[in-house]
Amino acid sequence: MNSAKPKPTPPGEVILEVKDLVQIYGKRPVLNGISFQVRKGETFVIMGGSGCGKTTLLRNLIGAQRPTSGSIHLFGEDITKISPQDLDRIRLRFGMNFQFGALFQSMTVGENIALPLQEHSQVDPSLIEMVVKMKLELVGLTGFENFKPTELSGGMRKRVGLARALALDPELVFSDEPTSGLDPVMTAVVDQLTLDSTRKIGVTAVVVSHDMTSCFRIATRLLMLGSGPRQGEVVAEGTPEEMKINPDPFLQQFLRGEADGPIPFRLSQDDYLKHLLGDG
Amino acid sequence: MKLSLQSLLNVEGNGYGLLNVRIFGWILYGLTRRGILVPSQILAQMIRIGVQALPMASLVALSVGFILAMQSSTELGKLGADSFIPDLVSLSLMRELGPLLIAIIVVGRSGSAVAAEIGTMKVNEEIEALRVMAIPPIRYLVIPRYIALMIMLPCLTIFGNCIGLAGGWAVCAGTLGMSTSFYIMHAVQRPEVWDLYSGLIKSVVFAHILITIACYQGLNVEGGAEGVGRATTASVVYSILWIIIADALLTGLFYFVL
Ligand SMILES: Nc1ncnc2c1ncn2[C@@H]1O[C@H](COP(=O)(O)OP(=O)(O)OP(=O)(O)O)[C@@H](O)[C@H]1O
Ligand SMILES: [Mg+2]
Numbered sequence: 001m002n003s004a005k006p007k008p009t010p011p012g013e014v015i016l017e018v019k020d021l022v023q024i025y026g027k028r029p030v031l032n033g034i035s036f037q038v039r040k041g042e043t044f045v046i047m048g049g050s051g052c053g054k055t056t057l058l059r060n061l062i063g064a065q066r067p068t069s070g071s072i073h074l075f076g077e078d079i080t081k082i083s084p085q086d087l088d089r090i091r092l093r094f095g096m097n098f099q100f101g102a103l104f105q106s107m108t109v110g111e112n113i114a115l116p117l118q119e120h121s122q123v124d125p126s127l128i129e130m131v132v133k134m135k136l137e138l139v140g141l142t143g144f145e146n147f148k149p150t151e152l153s154g155g156m157r158k159r160v161g162l163a164r165a166l167a168l169d170p171e172l173v174f175s176d177e178p179t180s181g182l183d184p185v186m187t188a189v190v191d192q193l194t195l196d197s198t199r200k201i202g203v204t205a206v207v208v209s210h211d212m213t214s215c216f217r218i219a220t221r222l223l224m225l226g227s228g229p230r231q232g233e234v235v236a237e238g239t240p241e242e243m244k245i246n247p248d249p250f251l252q253q254f255l256r257g258e259a260d261g262p263i264p265f266r267l268s269q270d271d272y273l274k275h276l277l278g279d280g
Numbered sequence: 281m282k283l284s285l286q287s288l289l290n291v292e293g294n295g296y297g298l299l300n301v302r303i304f305g306w307i308l309y310g311l312t313r314r315g316i317l318v319p320s321q322i323l324a325q326m327i328r329i330g331v332q333a334l335p336m337a338s339l340v341a342l343s344v345g346f347i348l349a350m351q352s353s354t355e356l357g358k359l360g361a362d363s364f365i366p367d368l369v370s371l372s373l374m375r376e377l378g379p380l381l382i383a384i385i386v387v388g389r390s391g392s393a394v395a396a397e398i399g400t401m402k403v404n405e406e407i408e409a410l411r412v413m414a415i416p417p418i419r420y421l422v423i424p425r426y427i428a429l430m431i432m433l434p435c436l437t438i439f440g441n442c443i444g445l446a447g448g449w450a451v452c453a454g455t456l457g458m459s460t461s462f463y464i465m466h467a468v469q470r471p472e473v474w475d476l477y478s479g480l481i482k483s484v485v486f487a488h489i490l491i492t493i494a495c496y497q498g499l500n501v502e503g504g505a506e507g508v509g510r511a512t513t514a515s516v517v518y519s520i521l522w523i524i525i526a527d528a529l530l531t532g533l534f535y536f537v538l
Binding site for chain 1: 397400401404405406408409411412413414415416420
């Protein structure tokens with residue numbers, strides 16, 4: 001819709017800056033004072049336990065929901081205060097790969113990927129068709145243009161979601177667990193895709209993941225969100241090397257994937273009994 | 281002018297009144313700019329929510345024609361006024377039953393489908409995905425359906441009126457021995473142009489009511505598949521309710537006030 005293309009952010013500049021982000025659902029703070037920066041060209045991985053608020057954070061970052069307080073500067077503009085028109089202008093500069101794909105069920109795979117191109121670029125249909133084929137090739141789904149999303153497996157849907165997020169060649173890509181549900185080979189393929197687009201083309205990626213192998217394969221920097229007693233705070237942040245030597249017990253338990261440690265996975269026995277007997 | 285219109289389209293919130301304002305805003309905006317009212321999208325919706333309702337609408341209209349002719353023949357027959365049956369059939373169809381019954385059929389057939397479809401998209405995060413791609417859901421989803429229905433419901437109504445007249449004819453010619461030419465002459469001569477127009481105005485109003493309620497319910501679905509079911513039911517119930525209320529108001533306006 002907008003003809004004047006904004007200047008891309010130069011490499012190394014801050015592209016996304018989050019300050020004191022708080023999101024409260026009912027009375028429960030799911031995010032409680034999150035702050036971090038992402039620079040152009042980085043692959044920033046957000047990890048954390050299930051239900052710790054990763055998707056909530058990402059939804060805030062793309063302007064899909066408003067935080068309770070705090071600010072989010074995306075391409076230099078505070079998207080928590082911006083007008084919807086300006087937000088749409090910024091939205092053309094990033095792509096989003098949803099956790100559950102969010103593919104348009106009534107359209108074919110090809111039409112899903114073509115939609116952003118049809119809506120936002122003036123190129124003619126034959127070229128769009130070609131771009132669609134190229135994007136599908138990128139995610140290893142050549143020849144699936146005419147399938148409906150319901151005819152695909154969960155992992156295939158995720159890859160279509162990624163292809164759609166990349167359709168407009170955005171400067172910044174948000175990806176919510178792009179590799180969960182994929183087999184190890186496909187995980188490696190998607191990771192390689194992230195690596196190629198970030199290292200070679202200079203795309204910035206913000207990726208939510210709890211697959212440790214994948215995290216350390218792609219990340220230039222990682223951030224871990226806390227859960228349980230540390231719900232809503234940043235447990236640790238740093239480069240992969242820094243994370244590995246960080247002594248934080250929360251982080252180390254998560255990295256090693258152990259059941260025992262400070263991360264609670266359920267209510268303790270006492271609470272459970274109380275809960276069961278109805279006075280908890 | 282453009283700027284203020286655009287900011288109006290983007291006002292946050294999801295009330296029913298706001299949806300109406302946005303729809304009119306987008307249509308106005310679309311008249312000044314290319315690429316907003318897309319003929320192919322509108323045509324596709326006209327087929328899906330209009331043309332496909334044709335068989336059902338025909339069946340209902342035909343039955344209503346039968347009913348009107350049979351009911352009136354028992355009473356008018358007593359008065360020896362059989363010759364007024366065609367007048368009665370055509371007047372009641374054009375002024376009242378055509379627009380109302382066709383609208384109710386389309387509520388059940390297409391309004392519910394629109395509510396369920398948009399509601400499922402909401403649950404499936406597809407609406408969210410549209411927003412994130414900077415594609416306004418109102419423009420992309422609601423406008424084509426709105427325009428399609430505003431065109432198709434009056435068309436279906438005219439079509440239904442014809443079928444209903446044919447039903448009346450079948451009764452008159454088949455059981456009362458009325459000649460076809462007599463039936464047609466009376467059925468066509470008696471109504472005035474205003475009788476037809478008032479019915480069509482009604483059907484435009486009904487179209488607006490049913491499509492805005494269907495879209496509103498769909499866009500505001502909360503809570504998974506169950507929510508979609510609830511929204512679909514609500515869209516049918518509220519549409520029928522408001523269509524009948526609007527019918528009463530419009531009939532009063534057309535035949536008592538004006
Ligand atoms: N709309 C909502 N209303 C109330 N609570 C919500 C809402 N959305 C999410 N939550 C709560 O916020 C918490 C974080 O949810 P979120 O989806 O962000 O988790 P996540 O980290 O993405 O988990 P996963 O790894 O399983 O995807 C959850 O405990 C959830 O119950
Ligand atoms: Mg999640």
